Amino acid sequence: MNTDQLVELTISGLAMGSIYGLIGLGFSMIIRATDIFHFAQGEVMMVGAMVGLIAARALPLPFVAVLAIGVLAGGAVSLLMELVVYRTLRLRGVPLMNIIIATLGMSILMQNGSMLVWGSDAIAYPKLFETTTYRLGPMHVSPQLLWVVVLGVALMLLLQAMLKFTRTGIALQAAAQDPETAQLMGINLTRSTALTFALAGAMAGGAGVLLGSMFFASFNMGFLPGIKAFVAATLGGLGSIGGAMLGGIVFGLIEVFSGRWISSGYRDAVGMVLLILILLVFPNGLVGLFKGRR
């Protein structure tokens, strides 16, 4: 393998990784705040991709604007699901398992609903970049992949900053860490849960635009990347933002390189074997391993 291929694989691994990181972040936030495994997270991503696609086809928007639209769409859909469905279920006091099965129901509903709306064919994204390659010294790099990496990481950092430095963000973290104490300190849990879903959806929606721009958008693009993103977040360590980012990027690289070296037919299998191993051997993920050693 020559340098060009190595660079190309690394960049596409990083690109996939930042996408997994974005979706995994949402999984992580929702699990931490509510214990719900949100099976429909991948479908939120799909809605982001679809809405971004429609916007990009209608107007000659720059990539960043399309991304912003995807982020807004994902956030809105996720917020709506929380307000209409999950909150109602929680208020009825049904067991957690019911809510998790209901998220699976939402996933099925959204997948097939969007198949009815947008059809069952995969739709290609319009070309968002003029040039086909950037030259970095002797290497050629696709602008597409490069921008996916840059924007994906930027989104994650933005969320991290928001959680760390704004009042709302700190309240959100407190509510996730210890809901009862947070409530005693005057944090509105209902609102913070809604906000958690909105932010998680926004990240997924952004990931949808990034993923869609690399390949295409289709009604069933969400489920498997959703599960893989969960694997990535678990790999990094569920519950920490840095963990989700790290896990996403490590997982993306592992997947791309193993697809190249082992067999493309078993590309999805790598993630699943990894998932089972992580859950069994070090359930706290890479971040937990690091902390344990220190």
Add this chain to the structure above:
Amino acid sequence: MAGPTLGASKSQTRIGHGVALFALTLIPFIYHQNYLLHVLGLAMIAATAALGMQLLIGFSGQLSMGQAAFLGIGAYTSGLLTKNFGVPFPLAFIAAGLLAAVSSLMLVPITRLRGVYLSVATLGFTILVFLILLNEEWLTGGSFGVLGIPWPTVGPFRLRGEIPMYFLCLALMATTYVAFSHLISSRFGRALRAIMLDEDAARASGINVTLYKSKCFFVAAMVTGFAGALFAQQTRYLNPNDFSFSKSIEILIMVAVGGIGSLPGAILGAFVVVLLPEYLRALDQWRLVIYGGLLVLLMGLGQGGLAGLVALAARELSATLRRACSGTARPGDAPL
């Protein structure tokens, strides 16, 4: 958790079972349409798999998403053994159940995981098995599938046609149902109930939680493997797509729609999920949208599912009837 009863007394339950079995036995003698019998056979195979799922989710609290893998292992074992090696069906059938059960031993470490981690790990297992079925073409025929699986032979008899297959499916479903009814009211079932209520307390009272949970997986996988064997003989064509993760989800839907924690509910749910699309052909593309919506709705109503709704309706009806018959109903009577 009322076990197999729907809030009815023991003798009522027994009468109900007798009537249901009698009705299912009569169907092939009344209706001679092969297609109907074929679909009913598939429904009973699905019901057997759903019973296995019910043991896991309803009686040991494990939300498994790995049932399609066991179904697939069973189906391919039986299909390949009978087609390529001429193994008699009873042997292939037993091999299918055993292999599926043995493969579930790989999941023993997973049963340590709690709640949703177990679901995702078993989902991973389903995807792995699916990829093996898809990619190992030398063994499974890959995406081309396995064609021309012979009709099953039992001793000197060749079970040709839909009617023998129908009774084979019915026998498997009924046997599984009876076995599970006994299982959940035994010491084993009580231990499971203790684990479901409070895992730590159960462990403290000397119940080996991992062992019990693994046993559940083993039994459920074996039964699902048997169901897979019949599936192979019933369709006589196997394709990896029949055993993808969406099949696991479909089996989960059957149980959730029928009612979590009720054995008749699992069968009811399987019949609804398999038969409904046959009668709602026009709604084909709406089918999954309806299932998704139904799932969310029923989950909001509690765990009773359709079986719970039926039981509720039956109680209301019998209370109304009793009042009407005794003639002492006063306008102020609150319905039960």
